Amino acid sequence: MIALDTHVAVWLHAGETDLLPKTARTRLDQEPSIVCPLVALELEYLFEIERIGYPADTLLSDLSEDIGLSICSQPFTATLREALKVKWTRDPFDRMIAAHALAHDLDLLTKDEVMLKHCPQAFWC
16 A cells, blocks of 8 residues: 655646656556545645645545545554654644654655655655
């Protein structure tokens, strides 16, 4: 299972799969994908400030239908505990998204250079 960072979800929804590395596209075709619940909140923020054109519910629903994306339904406590250890970012969304991947031992598909440098679960290949 692969966890998606927010920008990856946006790109997939927009059909911009060419922005993803070939290996990542192959993995997305072969493995289920999931997002941390905080991705939904970040997507809604991006919609509210007009950085994306769809509200979170629409975007996530479309991705659920298109690629089988799901929102993690595990109790959030493990993610919160892990987030207390993530000291390398002040961005609350990045902190929780990375913590989610760490807490659930998920590979995290992201192009974010800070996450790639500090989060052992992060990959971009």
